Amino acid sequence: MNSTIATLALQALLGRRRFLLLVAFPVLMVALTTMITVMTGLEDPAWTLVGELGYTLVLPLVAILAASSVLGPEVDDGSIVYLLSKPVNRHVVAVSKWVVAWATTLLVGAGSVFLAGVVAGGGDRAAGWAVAGLVAGTTYSALFLALSALTRHAVVIGLAFVLVWEGLLGGLLSGVAWLSIGQWGARVGHELSRDLPDPVGLPWAIGASVVVTLAALWFAGDRLRSFALTGDE
């Protein structure tokens, strides 16, 4: 972990307009949950929002925006050469950038899911979703960072992964849960509250999350090591 790179990444994240978008979705989600709770007085619709909107959509969206903001623009316009023309291990560069995206995802993404859970009724169920958010937020941010190091279409591919693979296909085919970051996190959260889904075995959920996180970070570092400046010619 290199504090200079992390500081620059944080400045890049906060300095871009994308950051407003990153905060807007969670704020809207919490506001919506609050409105539903106050207006209907029922817990069920509010919990649906926490799980279906907050955890399934807003959390990965925050991870995509955070991960792509700390790395994407610099890779796209090539200005990352200013960071890479330094004797700093590329995996350290990747991890330092990830730490910023990760902290943002946990704070804004998982934090807002927890907040919405507290509004919806609190208790173990809110804690369960928060833990699920911490686990999935960690894996999501690492995976999307690797995507940002690989392609300039990281945001689109990340969205497709979340919406089509985890969302659409995950809803139709139960087997997708074995390869779904969201389901792994939910399974870990299930340990705190039976209200969360139980789609796969706990060891698998934990093991797969750890493996994907580490592999993604290693891959992102390796891509940076092979970063090619092609020039305009």
Place this chain on the structure above:
Amino acid sequence: MSTIELAGVSRWFGNVVAVNDVTMTIGPGVTGLLGPNGAGKTTLMAMMSGFLAPSAGTVTLDGQPIWRRTDAYRDIGLVPERELSFGYLTGRQFVLANARLHRMPDAAAATESILEVVDMVEPAERRIDTYSKGMRQRIKIAAALVHDPKVLLLDEPFNGVDPRQRMHLMDLLRRLGDEGRTVLFSSHILEEVERLARHIEVVVSGRHAASGDFGAIRRLMTDRPVQYVIGSSDDRGLAALLMAEPSVTSVGLRPRSGIDVQVSDLGGFATALPGLARRHGITLVELTPSDESLESVFSYLVSRQESLR
């Protein structure tokens, strides 16, 4: 003292060959990499700075390959052509971050002294996105020099820099070269390279077209056939006289007025023309080189190189 060596280096992108079998050695002192736009200068620079793998051949710094070797950057300072996109930082913050990334013991002091060297102390507190092109260029050079590298690679460093600052930067690079550092800069402007570089490498269409000191390159360029347009009081009379000159290879009359002349021996022509005009009472009103564009100079060098093979 550090040396960059390219041995049989080629680089292609799909079907396009950007660099074709280049072998050159860049040693201490200032070297200019001269070539028209699109000649492959940036591709060569990218390979020398470890940001591109050669498709064939090897690029080494003091015997060690540069590609995928992060430690090489201890000795390399790089000024890419690429715009700075760290607009949200001040100049000082940017240079300081570079010093810290090199783990300099006193990054703050190194930053201040290099800001002074490039004459950027006064605007250092302003954000980079408020800088002019020349200021950005100077802050990029400061960032590349902050760790006192043995090798300095600069891609088109004088683009957009005003003449006074250009002089200043040239003095700086010359000084760095005199100190025994290996300084390589690319440019498509002959005058720039001539004024600064002791040694010149010329690349055209991805090929290594010429190599040598400034005098040798200049001679190559002046020996080539040159075309002039001459305006005079008696074009037809002068044309007849010119044809008799050994240094002249062809003469043609222009449609309205003026003469097109192709000259093989520039020196002989330059001494002969005034006397000729004087003896025959012809007044010269114009003498303009008509193909002084760098492209024609380069294409001559390439055709010459090919005929030597």
